[in-house]
Amino acid sequence: MNRSSHLPSRSRGFNLLEVLVALVVTMIGLLGIAGLQARAHTAELESYQRAQALVLLYDMVNRINNNQLTAPCFAVTTNTANGTPYLGTVAGGGHFSTPTTSCGVSTILNNALANNSINAWDDVLRGASEKKGAGAAEVGGMIGARGCISYNTASEFVDAGTGANIAGTGEYTISVSASVPYERKLVSIKSDEIKVTISEPSGYRIVK
Numbered sequence: 001m002n003r004s005s006h007l008p009s010r011s012r013g014f015n016l017l018e019v020l021v022a023l024v025v026t027m028i029g030l031l032g033i034a035g036l037q038a039r040a041h042t043a044e045l046e047s048y049q050r051a052q053a054l055v056l057l058y059d060m061v062n063r064i065n066n067n068q069l070t071a072p073c074f075a076v077t078t079n080t081a082n083g084t085p086y087l088g089t090v091a092g093g094g095h096f097s098t099p100t101t102s103c104g105v106s107t108i109l110n111n112a113l114a115n116n117s118i119n120a121w122d123d124v125l126r127g128a129s130e131k132k133g134a135g136a137a138e139v140g141g142m143i144g145a146r147g148c149i150s151y152n153t154a155s156e157f158v159d160a161g162t163g164a165n166i167a168g169t170g171e172y173t174i175s176v177s178a179s180v181p182y183e184r185k186l187v188s189i190k191s192d193e194i195k196v197t198i199s200e201p202s203g204y205r206i207v208k
Helices: 002-066 068-074 108-126
Strands: 146-152 171-182 185-190 194-200 203-207
Touching: 002 068, 002 108, 002 146, 002 171, 002 194, 068 108, 108 146
Parallel strands: none
Antiparallel strands: 146 171, 171 185, 171 194, 194 203
């Protein structure tokens, strides 16, 4: 009688241990799923940011093409090694602070059109169309978006007669970068660069 009375108690102990092991295995699996979901969310956000960056790249290509007489005004990034000044986020200390009054290479009307176009691209990068909170934080754009536009005089065509460079025929390099959260910090991502050459008044060509 005593021997048989101990069997149910041991059986209950083994059952409890099995339940605990099953709970531990289940918890490990749930943690793995949560981590996978977080990585998938980060990858989705990065993909979205890259897609938006490509849209903005080609948007600036069209802006330069539509303002060929004032194209030099769009080359705001003079320090290509550090990527400054840039358009977009004001963080980092390298923001191009005067996009509305910088152009002065053509007529008053053409200069104003170029200034408005540069300023509009700057607003899109910063997400100025949507604001949130008492501080009116701009939340309508990519995270930490920066747009750089530079001009390479070394790529200009050379006049066969004089041997001098033909001004305005060089390459404009446009690049857009943004940030994505990764392991509790922001990691910068960069889209592909686009090189644009305004070779003649009738149009432009994209150099990959």
